[in-house]
Amino acid sequence: DIQMTQSPSSLSASVGDRVTITCQASQDISKYLNWYQQKAGKAPTLLIYDASNLKTGVPSRFSGSGSGTDFTLTISSLQPEDFATYYCQQYDHLPLTFGGGTKVEIK
Amino acid sequence: EVQLVESGGGLVQPGRSLRLSCAASGFTFTDYAMHWVRQAPGKGLEWVSGITWNSGSIHYADSVKGRFAISRDNVRNSLYLQMNSLRAEDTALYYCAKGRYGAWSGFDFWGQGSLVTVSS
Numbered sequence: 104d105i106q107m108t109q110s111p112s113s114l115s116a117s118v119g120d121r122v123t124i125t126c127q128a129s130q131d132i133s134k135y136l137n138w139y140q141q142k143a144g145k146a147p148t149l150l151i152y153d154a155s156n157l158k159t160g161v162p163s164r165f166s167g168s169g170s171g172t173d174f175t176l177t178i179s180s181l182q183p184e185d186f187a188t189y190y191c192q193q194y195d196h197l198p199l200t201f202g203g204g205t206k207v208e209i210k
Numbered sequence: 211e212v213q214l215v216e217s218g219g220g221l222v223q224p225g226r227s228l229r230l231s232c233a234a235s236g237f238t239f240t241d242y243a244m245h246w247v248r249q250a251p252g253k254g255l256e257w258v259s260g261i262t263w264n265s266g267s268i269h270y271a272d273s274v275k276g277r278f279a280i281s282r283d284n285v286r287n288s289l290y291l292q293m294n295s296l297r298a299e300d301t302a303l304y305y306c307a308k309g310r311y312g313a314w315s316g317f318d319f320w321g322q323g324s325l326v327t328v329s330s
Contacts, residue, residue, distance in 0.1 A: 104272075137315075137316040146321060147320055148320070149310075152315070158318070192257075194316050197269050199245075204254045
């Protein structure tokens with residue numbers, strides 16, 4: 104199975120900060136990576152697909168980059184509604200696997 | 211508007227069975243693969259199983275293979291998960307999720323989940 108490692112597992116940031124979350128795959132997955140946001144007590148929602156494509160309706164302050172084994176989710180200016188847990192997920196090989204999550208908390 | 215509504219969860223003893231259902235609406239059900247993803251209390255996300263639009267391809271996580279069975283009814287726009295020989299480690303919130311394009315490219319909409327608790 105492909106292992107997905109996210110870092111950090113949690114971070115504290117202030118409104119307006121630039122936030123970067125990384126995700127590393129245990130083998131080359133090309134661009135086959137999604138990012139999800141999960142707010143407390145809610146279902147996850149898709150933010151970014153194919154490593155860098157923003158889902159329709161997602162604010163442009165979110166961006167994704169990377170290919171191969173190393174990927175990044177960036178929030179350019181953190182907003183109050185962005186405090187949540189973020190997960191990466193690969194779909195290059197079955198089983199589909201997720202990273203362990205990064206919890207973004209208010210500083 | 212896409213809607214996925216799970217049902218069938220509850221408290222069950224170890225070794226017993228439970229069947230989850232997911233009612234889908236707001237999209238052409240037969241155009242998409244469907245999946246089950248679970249989340250143990252306070253933990254991360256784990257893909258459980260997926261099924262293509264015509265049930266022609268089905269896959270499972272190793273953790274549930276041989277115990278769980280996914281199925282769909284394209285007339286009723288419904289997805290199912292039959293869970294047998296349940297274990298304490300199967301305790302989780304089970305989400306029904308709509309596949310993106312293709313069968314195995316992730317999930318673009320999720321239901322609110324159905325809680326399964328396995329305990330004596």
